[in-house]
Amino acid sequence: MKKHQPTILVVNDDGITAPGIKVLIETMQQLGRVVVVAPDSPQSGMGHAITIGKPLRLDTVNLYNGVEMYKCSGTPVDCVKLAVNRVFKGAKPDLCVSGINHGLNHSINVLYSGTMSAAVEGAIEGIPAIGFSLDDYTEEANFAPSAAYIKQIAQQVLKNGLPQGTLLNVNFPKTTDIKGIKICRQARGKWAEEFNERMDPYKRPYYWLTGEFQLNDQGEDTDVWALEHHYVSVVPVQFDMTAHHAISLLNGWKFESKI
């Protein structure tokens, strides 16, 4: 009997020519049939943005021998939507992987990250989904040490699936001596912005967004802790954003029942 060959959708937010997606494609080719739909330009920080005010382009491209690839003019989430609707035409892939992102997406960054939002969109579509990111922002970032872990994690997800409404956020530390994999929760923290103010040649100010991550969490069960201790962090993520624990408190508030 012929074994079922899984179909794997590969997306990212750094764009289709990024080195991180190349490593992800090569790793997924060991597990099944790969289809790539990725942005034609960098889309970092696009979060869960979709394109509604202008039309989208979706064109085939031939970068790596024999790999079915499409570049899209939209956001990472647009890529997943176009993949599901126009490339797979409703025949869902068995797995959606996003990345490998050039830079970390731990903690609160799950919200800002195009890489993670593409994976979230895959999960919303009912596809088991994983986002991968590496703690290295340099041009010569080495994505190779992550590959063996990516393969293991993807194999587990292909074998076991994921609980309904969840996906995985996987981050890799910057080290050649990875200690192993840790299942974590999202650390509490936020970016402290410091807008860099400059003057244009017409003496009008403009601002560059910069900032520093502030960790407000001493827990040893967080993704930030795991990464600092050279572990691969795996956070199960859900897209039900309801704060269920706050419902009873709000039910105690007194509103005029009808105005």
Added chain:
Amino acid sequence: MKKHQPTILVVNDDGITAPGIKVLIETMQQLGRVVVVAPDSPQSGMGHAITIGKPLRLDTVNLYNGVEMYKCSGTPVDCVKLAVNRVFKGAKPDLCVSGINHGLNHSINVLYSGTMSAAVEGAIEGIPAIGFSLDDYTEEANFAPSAAYIKQIAQQVLKNGLPQGTLLNVNFPKTTDIKGIKICRQARGKWAEEFNERMDPYKRPYYWLTGEFQLNDQGEDTDVWALEHHYVSVVPVQFDMTAHHAISLLNGWKFESKI
């Protein structure tokens, strides 16, 4: 003793000239000092996008008598970041309200919505935050019936605060006969995309994102149910996206501890 006058940051995603933000400004003026920082152009569907590849503009504008207003060239989340850092300069406002959005943001739309993402960013900054949206997509949408409810809800939040890490997602039904307020959870559902394919004058295809909302939830405790039954839906939202219930399951997966 003089009563403390709260400071209220007003943002939106439909842009600073939208009719919905005008109603929100007027309502908030009854409760405190209003400062508006809103996008200079429509930013619907921008989700939690931030601008990192290009600089931002932030300029004062005088639309409504005596109201401190700024227009920003970025996304709704950029507006909140610039407000906190450049307008308030660290002195946090007492409340952040976003909207009133021209169209619903129930259920999964909390992820795609610029209106809600601005409120989420306010909450990340530690500011009690509320997003408001109206089920009316027409040009002549009537935001006025929502105003009395907005005032009540904002007053409660100013009085009681909100549990740490949470904010409110408030949606208004399209009716002149609102039945009251219901505290809800986010309904399960998703958009079923139908990309509209067209040909440009050069015979190359392009795609418009369209779609229909698919409700996969029969619960009577959801925001969709409340709106369909002419209630104002109030969903407490959190930005910890960890699927805590999935952690123990994932801890049962067998990984090679070190590769």
